[in-house]
Amino acid sequence: MTTGATEADPRVVTEREFVDELVSISRARTATEFLYLMAQGAGVVGVQWEQPGIDHLRRYRVRDACPHCVILAGAQALAPVLPLDLMRAGRTRPQYETVLRTGRLPHLAFARPAGPPGASWLGDCHAVVGDPHTDADCPRHVVPAPNGDPLALRLGSLPRAVRELYPHDGAATADLSHRLRIAQDWRADAQAVASGIREAAATWAFLRNSCVLGVPVPGADGLVLTLGSGLAPDDRPLAELHAAAVRALPAGARPPAYQERACLVPDPVPGAQRMPTYAGAVDLSAAAPVRTLRLPAPRRPLSATGRGVLLLYEARHAMGRHVATAPERDSAYWESEAALHIFEFTLLERVAGRHYQEAVAAYVQALRRAADLLARPHKVLDRRRRKALSTAFGGLDDEELHLWASVAYRNAILVLLGDPQAFAVHLRRQAA
Known part of the structure; x- marks a missing residue:
């Protein structure tokens, strides 16, 4: 992919100038497929518009406001431009601040949906290693004072x-x-x-x-x-x-x-x-x-x-849960559930390695042969693959082996569907 319009040194602007430029450029770049608002450390805010074949990156240092407040203000200003529905726009702040509290750099990511024009964009917040705090942080976003390990308790004096x-x-x-x-x-x-x-x-x-x-x-x-x-x-x-x-x-x-x-x-x-x-x-x-x-x-x-x-x-x-009520099971809910499953798949690929990946591949082959969901997925893995999957975890009993095999089966469904949105639709149908 070619990268263009890159600014190596951040441009110093006011918050108003940043928001106005963010909105005007986003309106002009109608071919944008992904848009990122990124805390990049040292008070720098990065914005990247990704279009087919080219990425446009601009970096800013806002002189009159907290950089985190600026990013959140930019996300709100983008809501009618992309557009973002009320739920996705409302989730932006809690997701960003949750990542910020972990001491990582929050990167807001927005993706154009595959549906008809005008449909709400997808949204997420990634965590990138790096110090997100500076002296410019406002009281809400300032680095929290370290208070030690919450589980390092002294039980001598109890409430x-x-x-x-x-x-x-x-x-x-x-x-x-x-x-x-x-x-x-x-x-x-x-x-x-x-x-x-x-x-x-x-x-x-x-x-x-x-x-x-x-x-x-x-x-x-x-x-x-x-x-x-x-x-x-x-x-x-x-x-x-x-x-x-x-x-x-x-x-x-x-x-x-x-x-x-x-x-x-x-x-x-x-x-x-x-x-x-x-x-x-x-x-x-x-x-x-x-x-x-x-x-x-x-x-x-x-x-x-x-x-x-x-x-x-x-x-x-x-x-991912911020309000003490049952979430509405709409498309945004199932997209978040799909993202949660994909997170689990990623962990398993890393810690169980090729043995887990071989189990996923076996289910992919079985699904392709059946051209439908499997009637007896527990019959797919032969003794060799079951033993290999068990070995990847240091040894498993039958109940836990069945658990991870079922996760590999779900992972294979994602592989065949090829798209997190399609996987979200599958999860919704399975729950109906």
């Missing part, structure tokens, strides 16, 4: 509400220590998988920096108490915290936003459940909705690699 969940302080310390080990083990598996995978960097940073320990309130499904470094001490009784949460979350009001932090909720009781799950809850410690990642501790744990992939998958899911 009153947490102590009320246990018959005595010794039982509280023992149970919380067990829960903490479960959370640390799951998180360590996720770190091992994410290491060196660029696409997983922001998701790992979210797990590492934004997820505190959560304790479920017995007999009250969906209520948790959170513990973590940097949280203000609160010695109110459990009943008072519950009453405060009820007052803060009135029924019928506009759906409230989730807290910036999420919580890991380990379950130390051995059971049949083996996979982590994402769910919304109410954090009584803050009287606000919170995203939770539930971590089981079964008698037969999954492989360490499998646990890491699944926790990163669920963390990515949590990162």
Whole structure:
């Protein structure tokens, strides 16, 4: 591909000049297929218009505003130009700021849809390695003060509400220590998988920096108490915290936003459940909705690699949820689900390598022969391929082997469809 109209040195402009130029150039370049708004470090904002055969890159330094505010203002100004529908335009800020909080450079990406002219463009936010912060950052976007590891807890002094969940302080310390080990083990598996995978960097940073320990309130499904470094001490009784949460979350009001932090909720009781799950809850410690990642501790744990992939998958899911309400299952929802599956496929390609890719290829061949979805996909992989796939994870039992084979089957469907939008339509049809 040829690159043209590149400016090596950023041009110094005002925010108004930047937005006006962004809009006017975007209107003029009607052949643009991809458009990027990129925080490039040192306060530089990059804009790239990609057209067939040529990329146009311009770099700016805005002298009178926070660079992150400028990028978000530019995205809003582009909404009627591209166009972006209300949902995609509304998701721009939370997606950008979620990546920013992980300490990566956020790159907003917009893609022209394959549908009729005038259809809403697609949108996403990528995380690129680099320091996104400068002295020009506004109070909203300034680098957060480091507060250490949220799971580096001292359990000697517990909030009153947490102590009320246990018959005595010794039982509280023992149970919380067990829960903490479960959370640390799951998180360590996720770190091992994410290491060196660029696409997983922001998701790992979210797990590492934004997820505190959560304790479920017995007999009250969906209520948790959170513990973590940097949280203000609160010695109110459990009943008072519950009453405060009820007052803060009135029924019928506009759906409230989730807290910036999420919580890991380990379950130390051995059971049949083996996979982590994402769910919304109410954090009584803050009287606000919170995203939770539930971590089981079964008698037969999954492989360490499998646990890491699944926790990163669920963390990515949590990162994409910003409002405490059930999402509308429209086309934008299914596109985000497709992106989530593709994220999982990427992880597996990296950590399970050629053995996983061979399994995907076997399903692709079977799908081509059948010219339809497979009636018995579990029959596709022969003994050699099943053993190879198991070896890639360090050994799997039959149940987990079936799990990753089914993921490879979904991956093969994406390969044959050849397009994330078509894959989103497939997921929607399968759920109907």
